Amino acid sequence: xxxxxxxxxxxxxxxxxxxxxxxxxxxxxxxxxxxxxxxxxxxxxxxxxxxxxxxxxxxxxxxxxxxxxxxxxxxxxxxxxxxxxxxxxxxxxxxxxxxxxxxxxxxxxxxxxxxxxxxxxxxxxxxxxxxxxxxxxxxxxxxxxxxxxxxxxxxxxxxxxxxxxxxxxxxxxxxxxxxxxxxxxxxxxxxxx
Amino acid sequence: xxxxxxxxxxxxxxxxxxxxxxxxxxxxxxxxxxxxxxxxxxxxxxxxxxxxxxxxxxxxxxxxxxxxxxxxxxxxxxxxxxxxxxxxxxxxxxxxxxxxxxxxxxxxxxxxxxxxxxxxxxxxxxxxxxxxxxxxxxxxxxxxxxxxxxxxxxxxxxxxxxxxxxxxxxxxxxxxxxxxxxxxxxxxxxxxx
Numbered sequence: 001x002x003x004x005x006x007x008x009x010x011x012x013x014x015x016x017x018x019x020x021x022x023x024x025x026x027x028x029x030x031x032x033x034x035x036x037x038x039x040x041x042x043x044x045x046x047x048x049x050x051x052x053x054x055x056x057x058x059x060x061x062x063x064x065x066x067x068x069x070x071x072x073x074x075x076x077x078x079x080x081x082x083x084x085x086x087x088x089x090x091x092x093x094x095x096x097x098x099x100x101x102x103x104x105x106x107x108x109x110x111x112x113x114x115x116x117x118x119x120x121x122x123x124x125x126x127x128x129x130x131x132x133x134x135x136x137x138x139x140x141x142x143x144x145x146x147x148x149x150x151x152x153x154x155x156x157x158x159x160x161x162x163x164x165x166x167x168x169x170x171x172x173x174x175x176x177x178x179x180x181x182x183x184x185x186x187x188x189x190x191x192x193x
Numbered sequence: 194x195x196x197x198x199x200x201x202x203x204x205x206x207x208x209x210x211x212x213x214x215x216x217x218x219x220x221x222x223x224x225x226x227x228x229x230x231x232x233x234x235x236x237x238x239x240x241x242x243x244x245x246x247x248x249x250x251x252x253x254x255x256x257x258x259x260x261x262x263x264x265x266x267x268x269x270x271x272x273x274x275x276x277x278x279x280x281x282x283x284x285x286x287x288x289x290x291x292x293x294x295x296x297x298x299x300x301x302x303x304x305x306x307x308x309x310x311x312x313x314x315x316x317x318x319x320x321x322x323x324x325x326x327x328x329x330x331x332x333x334x335x336x337x338x339x340x341x342x343x344x345x346x347x348x349x350x351x352x353x354x355x356x357x358x359x360x361x362x363x364x365x366x367x368x369x370x371x372x373x374x375x376x377x378x379x380x381x382x383x384x385x386x
């Protein structure tokens with residue numbers, strides 16, 4: 001259907017509990033509905049299958065991100081959307097991954113720290129604030145926001161479906177998705193009809 | 194063209210210098226010629242991008258193979274042929290990977306140890322025999338040949354092109370490639386003509 005369109009790596013970045021995984025799953029479902037192939041590389045999947053043994057030091061985090069980037073690259077250059085939902089706190093490494101991949105769409109999941117702490121999906125902020133977890137992004141470890149993201153979604157203010165609509169619109173704009181879910185060829189056919 | 198055909202993970206296994214990488218590259222080129230997407234996961238690529246820090250203990254080798262298997266799985270279930278050219282000496286782990294992937298074609302690259310030592314592509318057998326490298330497969334570390342491979346190629350006796358022909362024939366037989374490089378739909382059209 002949309003075979004003529006290139007795929008891309010969709011790279012969510014943001015604080016823990018900012019909404020990356022939620023958006024990754026919504027996006028995955030929508031891409032499948034549109035007949036595209038897609039894989040989500042989420043934190044747990046990655047830590048189990050790619051990065052067992054790695055910790056949360058800067059070096060280990062960087063290795064983890066580079067590894068996810070490598071796998072995303074293999075997928076998206078062969079026509080499958082790769083969606084990363086890792087925190088990926090360091091700008092330099094995200095930029096390395098961007099350079100390697102080329103078809104790279106960085107989405108900053110911008111949610112205020114207070115709101116992330118309020119959500120605290122896995123109860124980890126609580127432990128981090130109590131000092132039970134060291135090196136926790138946003139509390140005891142830095143997060144460097146993107147300066148050149150393809151899109152910023154304000155998940156503290158907008159509903160997930162609204163963020164999803166913005167993401168799809170941006171992917172259409174960038175040429176990775178056909179407009180309104182209609183394949184390019186069909187549009188051409190309609191225009192000539 | 195061949196869009197209706199499923200992809201598979203092609204898993205070469207065999208001693209060092211048995212000819213796995215040579216066949217992987219020949220197969221890659223042929224698959225591309227036939228309009229299919231393909232990625233080769235060769236030892237060096239993997240050690241750099243997926244498994245930095247892992248050594249050659251049984252545990253580390255197993256982790257390495259599982260990781261390659263995970264990436265092959267992501268690729269081949271989305272329509273891209275994944276070709277692994279790792280030694281993968283242990284049967285149990287190869288079987289785990291087979292179970293995970295499903296569309297798994299194991300090819301035993303069967304070359305006598307003497308012949309592998311004679312070739313010694315990277316000069317590693319020499320070092321292993323001299324005791325300068327520990328845990329070297331075939332010399333100081335075990336290699337467990339497959340008992341249920343989809344194909345055995347005798348690279349000590351046959352030319353690479355002959356092995357390649359056998360591999361392509363087997364992939365056609367298993368339904369992953371159209372016969373003689375002709376897409377299935379075209380064959381159907383020809384039959385009805």
